[in-house]
Amino acid sequence: MSAFLLAWGEVVTGVGALVDEALEVEPVGGSSVAWSASRTRLGVSPMPEPTRQETCRARKQTRGAPVTELDAVLDAFVESRRELVLSMLTPPQRTVALQSLETLLEHAKAHFAAKSIEVVKRGLFKHAKVAASKHQYGTSSRPEVYVMECPSCRGPRQTEALTCVFCGSDL
Ligand SMILES: [Zn+2]
Numbered sequence: 001m002s003a004f005l006l007a008w009g010e011v012v013t014g015v016g017a018l019v020d021e022a023l024e025v026e027p028v029g030g031s032s033v034a035w036s037a038s039r040t041r042l043g044v045s046p047m048p049e050p051t052r053q054e055t056c057r058a059r060k061q062t063r064g065a066p067v068t069e070l071d072a073v074l075d076a077f078v079e080s081r082r083e084l085v086l087s088m089l090t091p092p093q094r095t096v097a098l099q100s101l102e103t104l105l106e107h108a109k110a111h112f113a114a115k116s117i118e119v120v121k122r123g124l125f126k127h128a129k130v131a132a133s134k135h136q137y138g139t140s141s142r143p144e145v146y147v148m149e150c151p152s153c154r155g156p157r158q159t160e161a162l163t164c165v166f167c168g169s170d171l
Pocket of ligand 1: 150151152153154155164165166167168169
């Protein structure tokens, strides 16, 4: 059980960290040491040069790596952890965990898509700008923004469930 939650926590944190890395890429459509390292580690080929810039321009991106590259990296990361996450679970728990992985991916991709086209308003104070550019999750501070979790065991949770499939608590 705790081994599962540890693995689950690492997936949530890892997805957030990758989104952060992709958003910090400068200039738009470029790359960074951290970002190319993650891409290589996960076996995702970089999008070729002229295309990177063109797709970012077409989407009016204001920051970050190309969105298709981010999507591929997130898919590869979750795929690389899926077996480990599921291996410790019973079939009903697996169903919930699989749905939660899908939700996690969807939310992370949507978050990047929105943040990468955000126009940073001019004239904000520096601290406000920094605050505005940071999203609420990405580090481990608030992973529940992605996927609801059980208040008792912090296991992933789907809205229909009335009882936590991981620890049996009422939700
Ligand atoms: Zn629970």
